[in-house]
Amino acid sequence: xxxLNLIVNRREVSVAIDPKTPLLDVLRNExxxxxxxxxxxxxxxxxxRVKVGSHLMYxxxxxxxxxxxxxxxxEGLGTLETPHPLQQAFMDLNxxxxxxxxxxxxxxxxxxxxxNPAPSRSDVMAALDAHLCRCGAHNRxxxxxLKAAEDS
Amino acid sequence: xxxxxSLQHNPRLSTWILIENDRLIVQTGKVELGQGIKTAIASxxxxxxxxxxxxxxLVSGRTSxxxxxxxxxxxxxxxxxxxSVRQAAAEVRCHxxxxxxxxxxxxxxxxxxxxxxxxxxxxxxxxxxxxLLNGKQIDMEATGEPAPKIAAASExxxxxxxxxxxxxxxxxxxxDLQIPNLQHGRIVRGPSIHHRPTHVRPLDTSxxxxxxxxxxxxxxxxxxxxxxxxxxxxxxxxxTWQLDPSLELTDGTDWLRETDIGLLVVDGTPGDEPxxxxxxxxxxxxxxxxxxxxxxxxPSAAIALWEDNHLTIYSHAQGPSLLRDAxxxxxSLTRDQVTVIHAENAxxxxxxxxxxxxxxxxxxxxxxxxxxxxxxWEREDEQRFEPYSPATVIxxxxxxxxxxxxxxxxxxxxxxxxxxxxxMQGASNLIAAWEQAKALPRPIPQPGRGNHSGIxxxxxxxxxxxxxxxxxxxxxxxRIRTSSTRGLGAYANVFAIESAMDELASMENVDPVAFxxxxxxxxxxxxxxxxxxxxxxRHLPKPRDGYKTGYGFAFAQYKNRQxxxxxxxxxxxxxxxxxxxxxxxxxxADAGRVVDPDGLRNQLEGxxxxxxxxxxxxxxxxxxxxxxxxNWDSYPILKFSEIPxxxxxxxxxxxxxxxxxxxxxxxxxxxxxxxxxxxxTGIRVRQIPLTSDATRRAGLQD
Ligand code: FES
Ligand code: FES
Numbered sequence: 033x034x035x036l037n038l039i040v041n042r043r044e045v046s047v048a049i050d051p052k053t054p055l056l057d058v059l060r061n062e063x064x065x066x067x068x069x070x071x072x073x074x075x076x077x078x079x080x081r082v083k084v085g086s087h088l089m090y091x092x093x094x095x096x097x098x099x100x101x102x103x104x105x106x107e108g109l110g111t112l113e114t115p116h117p118l119q120q121a122f123m124d125l126n127x128x129x130x131x132x133x134x135x136x137x138x139x140x141x142x143x144x145x146x147x148n149p150a151p152s153r154s155d156v157m158a159a160l161d162a163h164l165c166r167c168g169a170h171n172r173x174x175x176x177x178l179k180a181a182e183d184s
Numbered sequence: 185x186x187x188x189x190s191l192q193h194n195p196r197l198s199t200w201i202l203i204e205n206d207r208l209i210v211q212t213g214k215v216e217l218g219q220g221i222k223t224a225i226a227s228x229x230x231x232x233x234x235x236x237x238x239x240x241x242l243v244s245g246r247t248s249x250x251x252x253x254x255x256x257x258x259x260x261x262x263x264x265x266x267x268s269v270r271q272a273a274a275e276v277r278c279h280x281x282x283x284x285x286x287x288x289x290x291x292x293x294x295x296x297x298x299x300x301x302x303x304x305x306x307x308x309x310x311x312x313x314x315x316l317l318n319g320k321q322i323d324m325e326a327t328g329e330p331a332p333k334i335a336a337a338s339e340x341x342x343x344x345x346x347x348x349x350x351x352x353x354x355x356x357x358x359x360d361l362q363i364p365n366l367q368h369g370r371i372v373r374g375p376s377i378h379h380r381p382t383h384v385r386p387l388d389t390s391x392x393x394x395x396x397x398x399x400x401x402x403x404x405x406x407x408x409x410x411x412x413x414x415x416x417x418x419x420x421x422x423x424t425w426q427l428d429p430s431l432e433l434t435d436g437t438d439w440l441r442e443t444d445i446g447l448l449v450v451d452g453t454p455g456d457e458p459x460x461x462x463x464x465x466x467x468x469x470x471x472x473x474x475x476x477x478x479x480x481x482x483p484s485a486a487i488a489l490w491e492d493n494h495l496t497i498y499s500h501a502q503g504p505s506l507l508r509d510a511x512x513x514x515x516s517l518t519r520d521q522v523t524v525i526h527a528e529n530a531x532x533x534x535x536x537x538x539x540x541x542x543x544x545x546x547x548x549x550x551x552x553x554x555x556x557x558x559x560x561w562e563r564e565d566e567q568r569f570e571p572y573s574p575a576t577v578i579x580x581x582x583x584x585x586x587x588x589x590x591x592x593x594x595x596x597x598x599x600x601x602x603x604x605x606x607x608m609q610g611a612s613n614l615i616a617a618w619e620q621a622k623a624l625p626r627p628i629p630q631p632g633r634g635n636h637s638g639i640x641x642x643x644x645x646x647x648x649x650x651x652x653x654x655x656x657x658x659x660x661x662x663r664i665r666t667s668s669t670r671g672l673g674a675y676a677n678v679f680a681i682e683s684a685m686d687e688l689a690s691m692e693n694v695d696p697v698a699f700x701x702x703x704x705x706x707x708x709x710x711x712x713x714x715x716x717x718x719x720x721x722r723h724l725p726k727p728r729d730g731y732k733t734g735y736g737f738a739f740a741q742y743k744n745r746q747x748x749x750x751x752x753x754x755x756x757x758x759x760x761x762x763x764x765x766x767x768x769x770x771x772x773a774d775a776g777r778v779v780d781p782d783g784l785r786n787q788l789e790g791x792x793x794x795x796x797x798x799x800x801x802x803x804x805x806x807x808x809x810x811x812x813x814x815n816w817d818s819y820p821i822l823k824f825s826e827i828p829x830x831x832x833x834x835x836x837x838x839x840x841x842x843x844x845x846x847x848x849x850x851x852x853x854x855x856x857x858x859x860x861x862x863x864x865t866g867i868r869v870r871q872i873p874l875t876s877d878a879t880r881r882a883g884l885q886d
Contacts, residue, residue, distance in 0.1 A: 053410050061409055066360040067353035071481050071530075072563040076816040079481060088216055107353035119351045126341065129790050130218025131350035132481050132530030138351065160824035164816060166481045167218055167531045168793030170827040172786065 036096060040065070041108030051097025054079050055089070058096045059105060067106035067135040071164070078163035081136035088143050088162075106135045109142055117184040118177065120144055127176035129167035137163050141177045150181055187328045188267035194251035197279075198321040200272040201229065203313045206300070208233070208240045212251025212269065214261045215245035215502060216346060218531035218751040219846055220783045221261050223344045225269050227780055232273035233280075234297040235313075235578075242345070242482045245504045245526025255503035255604070257534070257668060262842045263746070266779060270332045276322055276329035281315045300368075306809040334838055341782045346528075358485055358498055358527035359560065362449035366487070368409040369548045369559035370416035372402040374425030376810030377569055377615055377665060381423045387415055396551045400619035403548045405557060416562070420555035431663050432808045437472055437575045440597040440659050445631055449654040452636045452644045452744055453819040459655055462593045465581035467688060471680040472853075473872040474803035475572040477819060478669055482530035483566040484537030488545035495522045495549065499542040500529035507539050509607025511546055514624060533794070534669035537561055537570040539605045543614040564814045569615060572804055573669030574599035576639070576676035580684050582649075587692055587828070589703060592649040594680065596673070597657045600629035601638040603667030613667075614647060631658040636743040642674035642851055646741050647703035664806070671850035674742060675795065678851025679858070679872065682738035687868060696859065697737055706741070708774050709832040711835060713739050716772040719833060720752035723768060730841050731756040731765075734864025738852035747848035752793065753828075753856040757864045762883070764800060764861055766828035773832070773848060776840040785832045785847045792830065797822035803873050 037046045040063060046063045059065045059082070071079030073092045080091040085101030110116030116121065118141050128134050137160060144151055144159040151159070156177050165173065187195065190213075190802060194200070202209040210229050216222050222242040230237040243250055253265060277297065284302040285292045288311075294304055301310040350356045374381065381402060386395035393406040395417040402419065406412035447454035487498040495517065499506040504524040512522045524542070532538055545559035551717050561569075576598040583591040605613040611627040614620065632638040640656040656673075669675075689699035697717045716737065725733045734757065739750040754768040773788055801820050805812045813819035854872055862868045867883040 050410070057409050060359075064362075065353060066355050068361070069357070069482065070560070071483075072816055074563065074815055074817075077481060090565070099284045105353065106351070109518070110352065112348055112352045112354070115348075115352060122351050123343065123348055124341075126220075126344045126347060126786060128218075128344075128347055128350065129220070129786060130481075130528070131347060131356065131530035132218075134351055135353070154825075157827065163824065164481060164821060165824075166479055166794065166821065168790030168797075169786070170793060170824055171789065171830055172418075174824070 038099060039102040041104060042102070047159060049096060052095050054092055055082070055094045055096050055099060055103070056091035059091060065105050065107050067136055068104055069132060078136040078140065079133055081139045081162070083139055083143060086143065086146070105137070106138050109138060116142065118145070118180040121176040121180035122166055122184060125176045127169060127172040129169045133146070133163060133165040137173060141180070144154070144177070145181055151178070153178065187262060187326055188271055190251060190253050191266045191268035191271055191326050196323060197272050197276055197326060198323050199251050200269060201276050201417070202321055203317055205314055206239060206312060208235055209243060210240055210269065211243045211250030212265050213245060213251050213505065214256045214529055215266045215504065215526040217256060217502065219787060220344055220780070222346060223342060224262060224780050224783055225265065227342050228266055228346060229273045229856065232270055233277050233300070234573065235300040237816060239300065246507050247508045247524045250453050252505055255506060257502055262779065262844050266842055267756065272326060274330045274332040275326050278473065279322055279324065280313055280316055282452045284311055287311065287316065298332065303812060311590070326408040342780045354776070356528060358487065358500055358529050359558070361487060361498060361527060363556045366556050366558050367405050367407055368412040369403055369405050369545060369557040370412045371544050371559070371561070371565065371623045372404065372416050372423070373565065373569065374423070375568065376427070378431040379425040379427050379665070382426055383424050385422065387419065391415070394552070396548055398547060398619070399621040401616050402546055403544065405548055405552060427809055433663055433806050433810070437474065437577050440575060440577050440599070443597065443659040445658045445659050445660070446655050447631055449640045449643055449656055452640070454631060454633050454640060454656055460653055462581050462653065463591070465583050465591070465593070465783060467584070467684070467691065468581045469684060469687065469869045469870055470576045471580065471676070471683060472675045473576045473679065475571055475575045475664060475666070475800050476669060476798050477567060477804055477813065478533045478536040478570055479819065480530045480532050480536055480566065483563050484541035485529060485558065486542040486545035487556060487558050488542070488549035490549040490553050493521060495546055497522065497524045497542050497546060498527045499524055499538060500532065501538040501542060502535065506606040507542055510539065510605035510612060510614055511543055513607050513616055514543060514612045515546065515550065516622065534573070535571055535604050536665040537566050540569065540615045543616045547616050547620065556875040567814050567819060568811055571603050571665045572668035574601065574666035576673070578676060579682040580680055582684065582688065584688060584692065585700070587694065589647065589649045589688065591651045592645060593653040594643060595655045595657060596639055596643055596677065597659065597671065598676070599659050599661065599664070599666045601666065601668050601672040602632060603665065616752070626662060629660050631656065639673045641672045641677065641743060642740060643677040644744060644745065646706060646709060646744055647700070648705055649703065652658040670791070671847045673796070674740070674847065675854070676850040678738070678740045679854040681854060682740065682855030683803045683858050683870065686736065686862065700739060708748050709739065709741060712748045712772045712774050714753055715833060716750035716770055717834065719772065719831065720770045723754060723770060725754050726767060732758055732759060732864040734860045736856045736859025736863055738855035738859060740851045742848045746843045747845040749788070749848040749852060751849060751852055753860045755857065755860045755864065757879070758860060762865070762879040764874060764879070766796060766826065768828050769830045771830060771832045771849065772835065773808050773845060774837060775843045775845045776837050777842045778834055778836045779842050781834055784834060784845055788832055788849055789830050791846055791849040792853055793822065793827060794858065795850040799854035799857055799872055799874055801873055801875065
């Protein structure tokens with residue numbers, strides 16, 4: 033047990049926890065954030081992706097003790113009332129079916145748009161290769177990201 | 185008018201629609217699986233009652249409330265529940281207008297409904313639904329009299345009611361439910377469902393983890409998720425797992441032919457008529473598919489609480505009431521002692537680990553009364569223990585005369601598609617029920633005899649073949665556990681039929697679409713195929729150096745009675761590696777009256793992409809002891825960079841009943857891809873997955 037100070041979605045928080053705990057557990061169980069999701073635990077599906085500083089990290093395999101920079105999850109992008117352009121575009125295009133894969137994808141997409149505000153379709157596809165979607169909502173997801181890039 | 189089936193079984197209008205102040209509560213037994221069913225049902229009620237969709241609350245899949253509707257599967261929700269809700273809403277509308285006409289002393293014709301208010305064409309007085317009902321609900325039974333409204337689909341996009349929450353960190357999924365004092369559970373199983381634990385030594389309780397053992401069922405409960413996870417791993421490694429040698433696996437799919445259960449399928453229904461021999465035939469071919477996984481992006485999970493002799497379970501199972509009965513049976517409880525509440529998880533695509541996880545959670549919870557347990561399967565658990573879609577081997581033999589198929593024979597060898605749990609006597613389909621001390625045996629699979637129900641779904645071609653012999657063969661072997669996956673037998677059967685149609689067309693030197701049309705009388709079938717060919721002819725394929733391009737068509741009407749779908753797939757095959765890359769697909773579908781065009785497109789496209797993934801990449805691999813496809817590296821699926829563009833055209837038939845479409849393309853897709861590979865390379869691949877290896881092997885055989 034150790035008390036760790038973290039910045040999550042621009043808020044300072046401290047948690048008393050074993051530093052070897054996966055970041056995903058801390059976000060979900062200690063900080064009550066629902067958006068980072070468990071899918072595989074092995075960096076193979078992207079459901080758990082979050083940003084640490086400007087890096088995309090898998091929260092399932094990153095331990096909380098390793099975190100040195102501010103963490104951003106979907107909750108930090110926007111809210112129901114004031115959604116981020118990406119969240120808005122996904123709503124506008126009904127981009128998703130079950131929606132389980134979307135949190136990680138939104139985080140990756142936000143990093144992509146920061147680095148490349150006008151991506152091509154193949155840029156988006158390449159950036160999303162760390163993510164699996166089993167429902168076949170891929171094209172809607174790609175289109176929503178392209179729309180968000182256009183709208184912002 | 186006869187009532188739609190769900191309404192017949194649950195005729196009381198207030199079971200479906202409740203009016204509370206300025207909101208409507210719509211109840212259904214169908215559950216949200218990511219297919220957008222809540223949005224579709226809310227939109228039907230909104231339309232029939234001219235009520236704002238934002239003031240409609242959907243309650244679904246609670247065994248203690250609302251209509252009993254069994255299972256959410258087989259693309260039936262829109263047909264059964266959609267039609268029932270539509271009729272119920274039409275009757276509610278009629279009743280409200282009657283009440284208003286009495287209340288305001290005007291003719292019914294003088295009244296209309298707008299934005300949830302009953303108004304007069306002349307006059308300003310308007311009444312809300314709750315004012316008219318005065319706190320009461322509509323407790324009458326449906327009569328089938330008032331007819332629902334008719335309208336063509338509007339192209340305005342109907343926003344999914346569940347997506348905004350899912351996109352903004354809302355508590356949308358079962359794992360997100362906040363329940364005080366929740367503890368974390370994991371199960372400890374061996375490499376397969378048949379392995380039995382020996383030398384189990386429970387963990388030291390000072391670690392804060394409780395080990396629960398009930399004969400071969402082993403689980404752990406921890407306050408903290410990471411503890412539970414580590415404890416599971418620790419126990420799994422420490423236990424010696426034993427497998428009865430008779431349960432070791434055999435290679436390949438050929439053993440599926442070793443069965444003496446064969447039923448002759450006539451008009452889509454298996455029966456006991458004698459099975460004729462196959463005469464000498466011009467064309468013979470064998471098509472196969474391997475075992476596939478549902479492969480949900482989230483492993484299964486459940487929450488269970490045992491308190492005051494009552495078990496409450498949150499589960500993402502497709503049939504909450506069936507699960508309740510199955511769990512009550514397995515634990516010797518009465519139905520009334522168990523409540524199952526549906527909560528969402530990631531898409532399941534059929535019978536996956538959801539029900540087993542619910543039973544696992546229940547067994548853990550019973551051992552710690554008063555403590556709610558959130559049980560999560562790990563990725564490895566899901567991939568090892570979920571029931572797979574069965575492998576299938578199909579032998580086709582045909583004769584052609586004067587350019588027409590005169591004789592069609594198909595022998596279909598497979599395992600059961602129906603391993604779902606339900607309330608059965610003396611047996612159970614739940615893993616933990618086989619493991620516990622009060623163990624129940626697995627039921628022995630019986631050949632299904634329903635019309636287009638399992639192995640023989642879509643085995644009877646829609647084409648006009650005068651002489652046909654279709655035989656379903658069930659292998660009862662239970663070493664590899666199988667059950668329902670989207671499309672059931674339609675996936676393999678349509679693959680075989682639509683591949684053979686292309687092979688026959690090329691033997692006859694006829695255009696494959698023209699060859700199909702020659703054998704098709706059904707107007708709607710002809711229309712989708714013609715439209716698809718027309719749209720495909722306008723697509724310009726992109727030739728690339730080192731690649732051969734090709735396109736291929738396929739068609740089916742799901743279960744020969746639901747959605748008609750045709751597609752054309754454009755692809756490229758790498759000349760050196762023989763790897764296939766999808767470029768584009770043109771899809772045309774006729775699903776009757778279109779309720780929600782965007783939702784329908786989403787379902788069709790999702791079905792196509794999913795089936796393309798099964799067809800190009802997927803096969804569960806095994807060694808002697810069980811599956812070796814234990815994660816996404818060993819069971820790869822289609823990635824974003826491999827996704828083709830898709831164009832979908834819908835043929836709307838506003839006066840015809842709405843048809844489910846979630847499984848319409850699973851069958852045609854592998855055939856369209858195989859046909860396109862043959863078009864590009866001249867190599868006919870009859871074995872799924874259609875990988876570069878399979879293409880190379882087929883090329884060597886030709
Ligand atoms: S859960 Fe982290 S990558 Fe799958
Ligand atoms: S929308 Fe279901 S996994 Fe992507």
